[in-house]
Amino acid sequence: MVRGRGNAVTINDVARLAGVSPGTASKALNGRGQLRSETRRRVVAAAEQLGFHTNLLARSLQEGRTYTVGVLTTDSFGRFTIPIMLGAEDALAAGQMSVLLCDGRGDRIREQHYLRTLLGRRVDGLIVTGRTTDPRPSLGRDLPVPVVYALARSDDPDDLSMLHDDQQGAGLAIRHLLATGRRRIAHVTGPERHLAARDRAAGTVAALAAAGEPLILDQPLWGEWSERWGRQAATILMRSGAEFDGIFCGSDQIARGVADALREAGRRVPEEVGLVGVDNWEVMVEGCRPPLTTVDLNLTELGHAAASKLLRAIEGHPLEKGVQLLPCRLVTRHSTEMSPL
């Protein structure tokens, strides 16, 4: 039976066909109340016959709850958003929640507009996501629904922001390089203005200090998140005359650039230099020669965790406040096989 919009089967149609009242039909279909099982069967049969599907809109209006969460991206979506969304979707789908997606595109006005729309649609909660760890303006207090910031840091300490732990991740990388026998480690990373770069550098410095080993060149090589910069930086390192046997890079792209430049200069990875990146970006780590050991930010888990917290908040448990850091994970590949030295 073909039905256009506007003439969908309603629960009244089902009730009529089954010879019961709408209220009874509702109970039958939702397994509530006390009904003769024969009645229940009759209603279900009628619903099936008519191809009835509950109008969730009407139910939401009545229930005061939509089983929908809004996901608001700060900076448009990109490769960081994907794992976050996958994780969030996973957690939300388990709770039968749907996702209303809005792309703020880094535009505050647009974001406010979407916020209005989402609240107008009576979402049960909000996830705000971005792609940097740098603080961003809060959506505001006094919102009628709970909000979790995932891979985004609200500037209001009363909000809950969930982020990966860059310092801890850097520590993993450095300790792994040390464990594979490297003693003269350099750090090549992105722009100093990015908090993520500063955190990774801080983690690097701390882990080296704890081991009593030096940071080669005494400071990180700040640059861009690009392969090109990785190649440049490797050249700078080699020309500096400093000896080094390990490089921790602030991103897989940088690391891949470094790997290329080292290979072309005849320095062997991992035999002479151990190399670690950050991101576990498949196309980079697998494209790299040799395949790259890297720090995985666990973004899928982050998205999952953020959505889970939000679900709990929607169920009534108040949200924690402040910044929560989730640990990163080291993924070892060929670029850090044990040094023969």
Add this chain to the structure above:
Amino acid sequence: MVRGRGNAVTINDVARLAGVSPGTASKALNGRGQLRSETRRRVVAAAEQLGFHTNLLARSLQEGRTYTVGVLTTDSFGRFTIPIMLGAEDALAAGQMSVLLCDGRGDRIREQHYLRTLLGRRVDGLIVTGRTTDPRPSLGRDLPVPVVYALARSDDPDDLSMLHDDQQGAGLAIRHLLATGRRRIAHVTGPERHLAARDRAAGTVAALAAAGEPLILDQPLWGEWSERWGRQAATILMRSGAEFDGIFCGSDQIARGVADALREAGRRVPEEVGLVGVDNWEVMVEGCRPPLTTVDLNLTELGHAAASKLLRAIEGHPLEKGVQLLPCRLVTRHSTEMSPL
């Protein structure tokens, strides 16, 4: 004023404060009907004072239309989904439509489940998106809302499927190689089981035939969509003893692998060999040495076009049927500078 869920300001509150009836308040707030401007002002003021925001749920229920479209991904989302979504979002936002996102993850059951949910939520239309051009099962006829397949091909010819034109794209690449002076062109591509690979090969063969030039090795080199395969394929080509001065690769990843292998074998790009990829995937084309000329699939435009068609269908204009192919676009970079020969 802080308001929790469930005690939101309604239009009745506004009406009461403004000393009018809900009906009048509705007209005032929506600029409909004939009202004294003073009344209108009073209502608006009251709404503002109370922080009133229309409950879109209630309005949708009444209007029979939700200003929401469902986006159902076939294969989980990834890098191809992003541009499609960006384009779609752009077109939809202009029509004040929101997006309910569901991730089918390549699971038919899950997809059916989401379809139910989306229809239950009374979306006004659906966009089905994937990441291959290979046919996929139709969502079915008899759906109460219009459906557009974007970067996904329904196996039902009565559905509207919108795809980029791989054959045309290949033609662009080949003619460009010819125009830059190449005459002995090879084709390295992905697995033959992928329609995209077969189409690109067909376009290649056709364009070469039209120009009366040979395909080196007489057939495409089928393989994988990976850099590794690109490197292997380049080696195979060089070892074959065949002369070649141009290579059209089925993806940017393959092309980048080819570029690396050629460079390491001392063959210069673009001086000795012109190289073209497909995808215009930034990280690949910019990471490639030299930067890669490539065929852009125009996925953002595809997403935009699909959403626009859907909007028109929602407005009542019936949807076209069948497969619509959108043209690709060539983006030239250093890898195909004019051959000196």
Add this chain to the structure above:
DNA sequence: GTGAAAGCGCTAACAG
């Protein structure tokens, strides 16, 4: 066990 009635928040139709 089942039905009738009320109401979620909004808008459209019709009176006045």
Add this chain to the structure above:
DNA sequence: CTGTTAGCGCTTTCAC
């Protein structure tokens, strides 16, 4: 010009 009424589709008392 403004108020009243009815109804979108569903669920939930509360009678019977």
